[in-house]
Amino acid sequence: xxxxxxxxxxxxxxxxxxxxxxxxxxxxxxxxxxxxxxxxxxxxxxxxxxxxxxxxxxxxxxxxxxxxxxxxxxxxxxxxxxxxxxxxxxxxxxxxxxxxxxxxxxxxxxxxxxxxxxxxxxxxxxxxxxxxxxxxxxxxxxxxxxxxxxxxxxxxxxxxxxxxxxxxxxxxxxxxxxxxxxxxxxxxxxxxxxxxxxxxxxxxxxxxxxxxxxxxxxxxxxxxxxxxxxxxxxxxxxxxxxxxxxxxxxxxxxxxxxxxxxxxxxxxxxxxxxxxxxxxxxxxxxxxxxxxxxxxxxxxxxxxxxxxxxxxxxxxxxxxxxxxxxxxxxxxxxxxxxxxxxxxxxxxxxxxxxxxxxxxxxxxxxxxxxxxxxxxxxxxxxxxxxxxxxxxxxxxxxxxxxxxxxxxxxxxxxxxxxxxxxxxxxxxxxxxxxxxxxxxxxxxxxxxxxxxxxxxxxxxxxxxxxxxxxxxxxxxxxxxxxxxxxxxxxxxxxxxxxxxxxxxxxxxxxxxxxxxxxxxxxxxxxxxxxxxxxxxxxxxxxxxxxxxxxxxxxxxxxxxxxxxxxxxxxxxxxxxxxxxxxxxxxxxxxxxxxxxxxxxxxxxxxxxxxxxxxxxxxxxxxxxxxxxxxxxxxxxxxxxxxxxxxxxxxxxxxxxxxxxxxxxxxxxxxxxxxxxxxxxxxxxxxxxxxxxxxxxxxxxxxxxxxxxxxxxxxxxxxxxxxxxxxxxxxxxxxxxxxxxxxxxxxxxxxxxxxxxxxxxxxxxxxxxxxxxxxxxxxxxxxxxxxxxxxxx
Numbered sequence: 168x169x170x171x172x173x174x175x176x177x178x179x180x181x182x183x184x185x186x187x188x189x190x191x192x193x194x195x196x197x198x199x200x201x202x203x204x205x206x207x208x209x210x211x212x213x214x215x216x217x218x219x220x221x222x223x224x225x226x227x228x229x230x231x232x233x234x235x236x237x238x239x240x241x242x243x244x245x246x247x248x249x250x251x252x253x254x255x256x257x258x259x260x261x262x263x264x265x266x267x268x269x270x271x272x273x274x275x276x277x278x279x280x281x282x283x284x285x286x287x288x289x290x291x292x293x294x295x296x297x298x299x300x301x302x303x304x305x306x307x308x309x310x311x312x313x314x315x316x317x318x319x320x321x322x323x324x325x326x327x328x329x330x331x332x333x334x335x336x337x338x339x340x341x342x343x344x345x346x347x348x349x350x351x352x353x354x355x356x357x358x359x360x361x362x363x364x365x366x367x368x369x370x371x372x373x374x375x376x377x378x379x380x381x382x383x384x385x386x387x388x389x390x391x392x393x394x395x396x397x398x399x400x401x402x403x404x405x406x407x408x409x410x411x412x413x414x415x416x417x418x419x420x421x422x423x424x425x426x427x428x429x430x431x432x433x434x435x436x437x438x439x440x441x442x443x444x445x446x447x448x449x450x451x452x453x454x455x456x457x458x459x460x461x462x463x464x465x466x467x468x469x470x471x472x473x474x475x476x477x478x479x480x481x482x483x484x485x486x487x488x489x490x491x492x493x494x495x496x497x498x499x500x501x502x503x504x505x506x507x508x509x510x511x512x513x514x515x516x517x518x519x520x521x522x523x524x525x526x527x528x529x530x531x532x533x534x535x536x537x538x539x540x541x542x543x544x545x546x547x548x549x550x551x552x553x554x555x556x557x558x559x560x561x562x563x564x565x566x567x568x569x570x571x572x573x574x575x576x577x578x579x580x581x582x583x584x585x586x587x588x589x590x591x592x593x594x595x596x597x598x599x600x601x602x603x604x605x606x607x608x609x610x611x612x613x614x615x616x617x618x619x620x621x622x623x624x625x626x627x628x629x630x631x632x633x634x635x636x637x638x639x640x641x642x643x644x645x646x647x648x649x650x651x652x653x654x655x656x657x658x659x660x661x662x663x664x665x666x667x668x669x670x671x672x673x674x675x676x677x678x679x680x681x682x683x684x685x686x687x688x689x690x691x692x693x694x695x696x697x698x699x700x701x702x703x704x705x706x707x708x709x710x711x712x713x714x715x716x717x718x719x720x721x722x723x724x725x726x727x728x729x730x731x732x733x734x735x736x737x738x739x740x741x742x743x744x745x746x747x748x749x750x751x752x753x754x755x756x757x758x759x760x761x762x763x764x765x766x767x768x769x770x771x772x773x774x775x776x777x778x779x780x781x782x783x784x785x786x787x788x789x790x791x792x793x794x795x796x797x798x799x800x801x802x803x804x805x806x807x808x809x810x811x812x813x814x815x816x817x818x819x820x821x822x823x824x825x826x827x828x829x830x831x832x833x834x835x836x837x838x839x840x841x842x843x844x845x846x847x848x849x850x851x852x853x854x855x856x857x858x859x860x861x862x863x864x865x866x867x868x869x870x871x872x873x874x875x876x877x878x879x880x881x882x883x884x885x886x887x888x889x890x891x892x893x894x895x896x897x898x899x900x901x902x903x904x905x906x907x908x909x910x911x912x913x914x915x916x917x918x919x920x921x922x923x924x925x926x927x928x929x930x931x932x933x934x935x936x937x938x939x940x941x942x943x944x945x946x947x948x949x950x951x952x953x954x955x956x957x958x959x
Contacts, residue, residue: 348410657915888904
């Protein structure tokens with residue numbers, strides 16, 4: 168009975184348990200949350216332990232757990248991390264993220280567990296102490312432990328037989344050995360704690376010495392070095408001329424730690440040489456002519472060196488001049504070399520231009536050196552030493568904007584020495600755009616600007632606008648062809664006379680697309696130093712040392728104020744409608760004072776009054792040459808006599824650029840013939856009225872080809888001109904390249920067209936016809952061509 172009852176109860180209990188499980192399953196499927204206190208078990212369990220490890224072996228087997236996680240600032244601390252899953256198996260390849268309030272985890276604070284679920288990460292000391300925490304996070308699971316840090320005292324010193332000695336720096340080899348003037352040695356310092364143990368946390372050690380800390384250092388020493396894992400910092404000390412002794416000091420940059428030091432015995436440097444270093448500037452100006460950018464004093468520097476090239480201090484050096492012409496002087500006749508071996512003196516200019524050197528000598532050693540040449544001059548450009556040039560003069564820029572041409576200016580003084588660096592020439596033009604001035608001024612007397620093709624373009628006569636006028640061998644003007652013909656007009660230029668202004672040929676003024684570029688700079692007029700005394704005065708014909716009435720002054724180039732010569736005629740003029748006083752004209756008797764076509768808008772640069780230039784004030788008038796020499800080389804006596812004045816003027820130079828067009832206009836002129844559309848010709852160019860190349864009656868026919876752009880200007884620089892024929896052959900050169908030129912009018916080429924005798928024998932049926940073709944191709948690829956009949 169009892170047994171049956173017990174069996175029934177067990178069956179009932181099993182039914183109850185099944186029913187409860189079913190209900191629980193339903194509840195679970197319905198999404199209901201567990202009751203408070205019934206949380207799920209976390210995915211991972213994390214164990215974190217602070218350990219200290221040997222410096223050279225951060226392995227878990229060699230590390231020791233820190234009691235109560237209590238560290239000191241000298242401990243080589245690591246965090247040991249173990250991660251397991253729900254089944255308490257090692258969780259491999261899991262990313263653990265570490266953070267701390269007192270320590271800094273190495274790298275980015277993340278580490279991955281190995282196959283055993285274990286990871287190690289270094290924990291770096293942050294100069295903080297007290298209590299804090301370290302946390303480890305794996306996915307959403309976090310483990311936090313408490314830590315504490317006690318700061319220990321640190322020391323700097325040497326390591327001798329396994330014991331640290333505070334306050335000393337180690338030196339490789341014999342610490343008492345004399346270090347040569349160019350020698351090097353290795354220095355080592357250790358960081359250790361109060362327990363005489365190496366401080367393994369990284370520390371930055373600062374090194375310095377007297378010789379290494381000089382402005383011009385006599386020794387080199389790395390100023391800051393980090394300690395390695397054993398607490399050691401190593402530097403190299405290199406001697407660069409320091410002598411006697413030099414004490415090297417070491418300290419920690421972030422802690423109050425006693426310093427360590429070492430005194431190095433240093434050998435005295437052995438004198439090897441006396442070297443010239445510099446002459447600054449290389450050119451000084453005459454006494455009394457100094458100013459902005461022009462110094463009357465030059466500095467000469469030498470250096471006393473040992474066999475390694477290191478400077479030797481405290482050596483007596485004596486100076487002398489190779490000439491004292493004109494009152495040249497030295498500021499110091501002797502001096503001692505400084506801490507780096509440098510010694511210097513100054514040259515003060517005199518009143519006469521001259522080239523000089525300074526001699527430096529160490530008399531006790533019999534060693535000497537000469538400086539480079541220093542010149543004494545005006546320091547300003549003179550007129551005949553101004554050169555202006557362009558990389559190309561006839562650029563393909565009439566039909567293209569922003570085409571650039573480099574403009575180069577060269578300036579020298581009366582003695583043709585380059586002007587001082589930084590001299591600032593100024594540019595201007597009436598067409599296109601140009602850099603106003605060189606950015607940094609001249610270097611070695613030169614600087615460069617850029618001209619850029621743009622508006623405005625000077626207007627003038629184009630093909631077809633006027634009759635083409637030439638001049639025959641009798642000196643008579645003749646009509647080559649009338650207006651309306653789109654042909655290049657050959658140049659028949661003639662110079663100006665007392666009764667007639669100059670004519671540059673072609674269609675005459677104004678010439679289109681020809682652009683004047685003017686450069687100016689502050690300078691002086693040129694003169695011929697006929698008595699070779701370096702200054703402007705007079706020729707002492709009586710040899711009495713004074714100026715006598717009637718004695719000849721030296722020849723000089725008397726200048727007007729500078730102006731932009733738009734029409735290239737050499738004279739300045741303004742339209743009387745613009746200036747009611749009439750045209751400004753000047754020149755010698757060979758040119759007329761006329762209003763010049765194309766020059767109505769010329770502008771002058773108002774640099775000073777009638778006495779000629781700076782320092783006189785602008786007066787609003789175009790001033791002619793003042794009849795006396797203007798320049799710094801005017802002698803005092805000549806200036807008192809009124810023969811010259813020490814005023815400065817504007818030296819100047821002008822070049823012409825052409826905005827050449829891309830389309831070629833071609834005129835083919837066979838000898839004994841005329842070009843199509845022409846009527847009367849210059850008898851030096853053409854003869855009878857044939858309009859083709861006649862190889863029927865002539866075995867060879869000379870042909871002249873004239874080529875220009877729409878403005879009767881040369882085609883662009885670099886344009887290829889190619890000549891070919893389908894009947895006969897071209898004798899000699901059949902292709903040409905347009906040069907860089909500023910000539911007026913078109914370029915012309917001459918070739919001979921020859922009858923092909925062999926071809927005539929092979930085709931005896933009679934004359935055949937073909938064409939002579941001239942083709943042009945510009946640098947930008949524009950092609951033009953023209954042909955003429957050939958009968959042969």
